[in-house]
Amino acid sequence: xxxxxxxxxxxxxxxxxxxxxxxxxxxxxxxxxxxxxxxxxxxxxxxxxxxxxxxxxxxxxxxxxxxxxxxxxxxxxxxxxxxxxxxxxxxxxxxxxxxxxxxxxxxxxxxxxxxxxxxxxxxxxx
Amino acid sequence: xxxxxxxxxxxxxxxxxxxxxxxxxxxxxxxxxxxxxxxxxxxxxxxxxxxxxxxxxxxxxxxxxxxxxxxxxxxxxxxxxxxxxxxxxxxxxxxxxxxxxxxxxxxxxxxxxxxxxxxxxxxxxxxxxxxxxxxxxx
Numbered sequence: 695x696x697x698x699x700x701x702x703x704x705x706x707x708x709x710x711x712x713x714x715x716x717x718x719x720x721x722x723x724x725x726x727x728x729x730x731x732x733x734x735x736x737x738x739x740x741x742x743x744x745x746x747x748x749x750x751x752x753x754x755x756x757x758x759x760x761x762x763x764x765x766x767x768x769x770x771x772x773x774x775x776x777x778x779x780x781x782x783x784x785x786x787x788x789x790x791x792x793x794x795x796x797x798x799x800x801x802x803x804x805x806x807x808x809x810x811x812x813x814x815x816x817x818x819x820x
Numbered sequence: 821x822x823x824x825x826x827x828x829x830x831x832x833x834x835x836x837x838x839x840x841x842x843x844x845x846x847x848x849x850x851x852x853x854x855x856x857x858x859x860x861x862x863x864x865x866x867x868x869x870x871x872x873x874x875x876x877x878x879x880x881x882x883x884x885x886x887x888x889x890x891x892x893x894x895x896x897x898x899x900x901x902x903x904x905x906x907x908x909x910x911x912x913x914x915x916x917x918x919x920x921x922x923x924x925x926x927x928x929x930x931x932x933x934x935x936x937x938x939x940x941x942x943x944x945x946x947x948x949x950x951x952x953x954x955x956x957x958x
Binding site: 721724725727728731732734735737738739741742743744748752755756761764768771772775778779781782785813814816817 | 859862863865866869870873874876877878880881883884887888891900904907908911914915918939940943946947949950951953954
Protein backbone atom coordinates (compact mmCIF):
# COMPACT_ATOMS: atom_id res chain seq x y z
CA UNK A 695 0.00 0.00 0.00
CA UNK A 696 1.24 3.47 -0.86
CA UNK A 697 1.45 5.54 2.24
CA UNK A 698 1.16 9.31 1.97
CA UNK A 699 4.50 11.07 2.42
CA UNK A 700 5.15 14.43 3.99
CA UNK A 701 4.73 16.89 1.07
CA UNK A 702 1.39 15.35 0.05
CA UNK A 703 0.09 15.86 3.55
CA UNK A 704 0.42 19.61 3.38
CA UNK A 705 -2.62 20.96 1.56
CA UNK A 706 -5.28 18.68 3.06
CA UNK A 707 -4.28 16.73 6.13
CA UNK A 708 -1.59 18.70 7.80
CA UNK A 709 -2.60 21.58 10.05
CA UNK A 710 0.09 24.22 10.08
CA UNK A 711 1.32 25.50 13.38
CA UNK A 712 3.64 28.40 14.03
CA UNK A 713 6.53 26.21 15.19
CA UNK A 714 6.82 24.24 11.96
CA UNK A 715 6.15 27.26 9.75
CA UNK A 716 8.91 29.24 11.46
CA UNK A 717 11.27 26.29 11.15
CA UNK A 718 10.60 26.06 7.40
CA UNK A 719 10.99 29.83 7.08
CA UNK A 720 14.36 29.66 8.86
CA UNK A 721 15.62 27.29 6.18
CA UNK A 722 14.07 29.20 3.28
CA UNK A 723 15.48 32.53 4.44
CA UNK A 724 18.85 30.84 5.00
CA UNK A 725 18.87 29.60 1.40
CA UNK A 726 17.70 33.01 0.15
CA UNK A 727 20.45 34.79 2.09
CA UNK A 728 23.06 32.38 0.71
CA UNK A 729 21.83 33.24 -2.78
CA UNK A 730 21.94 36.90 -1.78
CA UNK A 731 25.65 36.59 -1.01
CA UNK A 732 26.17 36.33 -4.80
CA UNK A 733 24.58 39.78 -5.19
CA UNK A 734 26.62 41.11 -2.27
CA UNK A 735 29.89 39.90 -3.82
CA UNK A 736 28.76 41.34 -7.15
CA UNK A 737 28.10 44.74 -5.53
CA UNK A 738 31.49 44.77 -3.74
CA UNK A 739 33.28 43.91 -7.00
CA UNK A 740 31.27 46.60 -8.82
CA UNK A 741 32.27 49.26 -6.27
CA UNK A 742 35.92 48.19 -6.63
CA UNK A 743 35.71 48.15 -10.43
CA UNK A 744 33.81 51.44 -10.73
CA UNK A 745 32.95 52.90 -14.16
CA UNK A 746 30.41 51.12 -16.35
CA UNK A 747 30.25 48.02 -14.17
CA UNK A 748 29.15 50.10 -11.19
CA UNK A 749 26.74 52.17 -13.32
CA UNK A 750 25.00 48.99 -14.52
CA UNK A 751 24.88 47.55 -11.00
CA UNK A 752 23.56 50.79 -9.57
CA UNK A 753 20.86 51.00 -12.26
CA UNK A 754 19.79 47.46 -11.34
CA UNK A 755 19.69 48.14 -7.59
CA UNK A 756 17.55 51.29 -7.90
CA UNK A 757 15.17 49.59 -10.35
CA UNK A 758 11.88 48.25 -8.87
CA UNK A 759 13.20 44.67 -8.99
CA UNK A 760 16.45 45.70 -7.33
CA UNK A 761 14.68 47.58 -4.54
CA UNK A 762 12.29 44.68 -4.04
CA UNK A 763 15.27 42.30 -3.74
CA UNK A 764 16.94 44.68 -1.27
CA UNK A 765 13.77 44.87 0.82
CA UNK A 766 13.36 41.09 0.62
CA UNK A 767 16.98 40.69 1.69
CA UNK A 768 16.38 42.89 4.74
CA UNK A 769 13.27 40.94 5.80
CA UNK A 770 15.00 37.58 5.26
CA UNK A 771 18.07 38.82 7.11
CA UNK A 772 16.23 40.14 10.16
CA UNK A 773 14.03 37.04 10.30
CA UNK A 774 16.98 34.66 10.08
CA UNK A 775 18.82 36.72 12.71
CA UNK A 776 15.94 36.66 15.23
CA UNK A 777 15.05 33.05 14.51
CA UNK A 778 18.74 32.14 14.75
CA UNK A 779 18.94 33.66 18.23
CA UNK A 780 15.90 31.51 19.16
CA UNK A 781 17.79 28.46 17.86
CA UNK A 782 20.89 29.42 19.86
CA UNK A 783 18.72 29.60 22.99
CA UNK A 784 17.44 26.09 22.25
CA UNK A 785 21.03 24.91 21.72
CA UNK A 786 21.81 26.28 25.17
CA UNK A 787 18.84 24.34 26.57
CA UNK A 788 16.27 27.11 27.04
CA UNK A 789 12.70 27.48 25.84
CA UNK A 790 11.69 23.90 25.13
CA UNK A 791 8.25 24.08 26.80
CA UNK A 792 5.53 24.24 24.15
CA UNK A 793 4.25 27.49 25.65
CA UNK A 794 7.73 29.02 25.52
CA UNK A 795 8.27 27.81 21.96
CA UNK A 796 5.03 29.48 20.84
CA UNK A 797 5.85 32.68 22.71
CA UNK A 798 9.38 32.92 21.34
CA UNK A 799 7.97 32.20 17.88
CA UNK A 800 5.62 35.17 18.03
CA UNK A 801 8.42 37.25 19.54
CA UNK A 802 10.62 36.40 16.54
CA UNK A 803 7.91 37.57 14.13
CA UNK A 804 7.37 40.79 16.09
CA UNK A 805 11.12 41.47 16.32
CA UNK A 806 11.52 40.86 12.59
CA UNK A 807 8.79 43.36 11.77
CA UNK A 808 10.20 45.88 14.24
CA UNK A 809 13.80 45.60 13.00
CA UNK A 810 12.70 45.82 9.36
CA UNK A 811 10.61 48.94 10.01
CA UNK A 812 13.35 50.56 12.10
CA UNK A 813 16.04 49.78 9.52
CA UNK A 814 14.05 51.27 6.65
CA UNK A 815 13.03 54.30 8.71
CA UNK A 816 16.74 54.81 9.34
CA UNK A 817 17.49 54.47 5.62
CA UNK A 818 14.73 56.80 4.49
CA UNK A 819 14.72 59.42 7.26
CA UNK A 820 18.23 59.73 8.71
CA UNK B 821 45.05 -6.92 33.33
CA UNK B 822 45.94 -5.58 29.86
CA UNK B 823 44.74 -2.18 28.78
CA UNK B 824 41.56 -2.85 26.78
CA UNK B 825 42.42 -0.12 24.33
CA UNK B 826 45.80 -1.60 23.42
CA UNK B 827 44.21 -5.03 23.18
CA UNK B 828 41.64 -3.77 20.70
CA UNK B 829 44.38 -2.02 18.73
CA UNK B 830 46.42 -5.19 18.43
CA UNK B 831 43.36 -7.18 17.43
CA UNK B 832 41.89 -4.57 15.18
CA UNK B 833 39.64 -6.87 13.21
CA UNK B 834 37.78 -7.80 16.35
CA UNK B 835 37.36 -4.17 17.37
CA UNK B 836 33.70 -3.40 17.25
CA UNK B 837 34.29 0.17 16.12
CA UNK B 838 36.45 -1.00 13.20
CA UNK B 839 33.74 -3.34 12.02
CA UNK B 840 31.20 -0.57 12.37
CA UNK B 841 33.39 1.70 10.32
CA UNK B 842 33.82 -0.93 7.62
CA UNK B 843 30.06 -1.25 7.42
CA UNK B 844 29.65 2.56 7.42
CA UNK B 845 27.48 2.46 10.49
CA UNK B 846 27.61 4.56 13.59
CA UNK B 847 29.08 7.96 14.23
CA UNK B 848 31.55 9.54 11.84
CA UNK B 849 33.06 11.19 14.93
CA UNK B 850 33.73 14.53 13.27
CA UNK B 851 30.23 16.02 12.94
CA UNK B 852 30.65 18.17 16.00
CA UNK B 853 33.17 20.46 14.29
CA UNK B 854 30.61 21.44 11.68
CA UNK B 855 27.97 21.95 14.37
CA UNK B 856 30.35 24.19 16.32
CA UNK B 857 31.37 26.19 13.25
CA UNK B 858 27.67 26.83 12.58
CA UNK B 859 27.12 28.13 16.13
CA UNK B 860 30.29 30.20 16.47
CA UNK B 861 29.68 31.91 13.13
CA UNK B 862 26.05 32.46 14.18
CA UNK B 863 27.21 34.24 17.34
CA UNK B 864 29.72 36.35 15.41
CA UNK B 865 27.09 37.22 12.81
CA UNK B 866 24.75 38.81 15.37
CA UNK B 867 26.86 41.97 15.86
CA UNK B 868 28.58 41.80 12.45
CA UNK B 869 25.26 41.33 10.66
CA UNK B 870 23.49 44.14 12.49
CA UNK B 871 26.36 46.52 11.72
CA UNK B 872 26.61 45.40 8.12
CA UNK B 873 22.85 45.43 7.45
CA UNK B 874 22.46 48.92 8.92
CA UNK B 875 25.33 50.22 6.77
CA UNK B 876 24.49 48.23 3.65
CA UNK B 877 20.83 49.20 3.36
CA UNK B 878 21.90 52.82 3.09
CA UNK B 879 24.95 52.23 0.88
CA UNK B 880 23.29 49.90 -1.61
CA UNK B 881 21.58 52.78 -3.37
CA UNK B 882 24.38 55.32 -2.95
CA UNK B 883 26.84 56.46 -5.63
CA UNK B 884 30.23 54.83 -6.24
CA UNK B 885 32.31 57.51 -4.49
CA UNK B 886 30.36 57.19 -1.23
CA UNK B 887 30.44 53.38 -1.26
CA UNK B 888 34.14 53.28 -2.18
CA UNK B 889 35.03 55.79 0.55
CA UNK B 890 33.15 53.70 3.12
CA UNK B 891 34.85 50.45 2.09
CA UNK B 892 38.25 52.18 2.04
CA UNK B 893 38.11 53.14 5.71
CA UNK B 894 39.68 50.59 8.07
CA UNK B 895 36.81 49.63 10.39
CA UNK B 896 34.15 49.11 7.70
CA UNK B 897 36.69 47.29 5.50
CA UNK B 898 37.66 44.91 8.31
CA UNK B 899 34.10 44.29 9.48
CA UNK B 900 32.86 43.77 5.92
CA UNK B 901 35.56 41.15 5.29
CA UNK B 902 34.77 39.41 8.59
CA UNK B 903 31.03 39.54 7.86
CA UNK B 904 31.46 38.03 4.38
CA UNK B 905 33.76 35.23 5.62
CA UNK B 906 31.57 34.35 8.62
CA UNK B 907 28.39 34.51 6.52
CA UNK B 908 29.79 32.26 3.79
CA UNK B 909 31.17 29.72 6.28
CA UNK B 910 27.75 29.74 7.98
CA UNK B 911 26.05 29.34 4.59
CA UNK B 912 28.24 26.39 3.56
CA UNK B 913 27.32 24.42 6.70
CA UNK B 914 23.65 25.42 6.44
CA UNK B 915 23.30 24.59 2.75
CA UNK B 916 25.04 21.25 3.29
CA UNK B 917 22.57 20.33 6.02
CA UNK B 918 19.72 21.13 3.60
CA UNK B 919 21.38 19.02 0.89
CA UNK B 920 21.88 16.12 3.31
CA UNK B 921 18.12 16.14 3.95
CA UNK B 922 16.97 16.23 0.34
CA UNK B 923 19.73 14.73 -1.86
CA UNK B 924 19.72 11.00 -1.24
CA UNK B 925 22.20 9.70 -3.82
CA UNK B 926 25.68 9.74 -2.31
CA UNK B 927 27.46 10.87 -5.49
CA UNK B 928 25.02 13.71 -6.10
CA UNK B 929 25.27 14.81 -2.47
CA UNK B 930 29.07 14.96 -2.61
CA UNK B 931 28.97 16.81 -5.93
CA UNK B 932 26.39 19.34 -4.73
CA UNK B 933 28.22 19.97 -1.44
CA UNK B 934 31.51 20.46 -3.33
CA UNK B 935 29.78 22.87 -5.69
CA UNK B 936 28.46 24.89 -2.75
CA UNK B 937 31.94 25.02 -1.23
CA UNK B 938 33.56 26.04 -4.50
CA UNK B 939 30.97 28.79 -5.03
CA UNK B 940 31.47 30.05 -1.47
CA UNK B 941 35.25 30.17 -1.93
CA UNK B 942 34.95 32.09 -5.21
CA UNK B 943 32.51 34.56 -3.61
CA UNK B 944 34.72 34.94 -0.53
CA UNK B 945 37.81 35.50 -2.68
CA UNK B 946 36.09 38.03 -4.92
CA UNK B 947 34.58 39.95 -1.99
CA UNK B 948 37.83 40.09 -0.01
CA UNK B 949 39.84 41.15 -3.09
CA UNK B 950 37.31 43.88 -3.87
CA UNK B 951 37.45 45.32 -0.34
CA UNK B 952 41.25 45.02 -0.18
CA UNK B 953 41.58 46.82 -3.52
CA UNK B 954 39.52 49.74 -2.21
CA UNK B 955 41.24 49.71 1.17
CA UNK B 956 44.80 49.55 -0.15
CA UNK B 957 44.25 51.80 -3.15
CA UNK B 958 42.85 54.83 -1.40
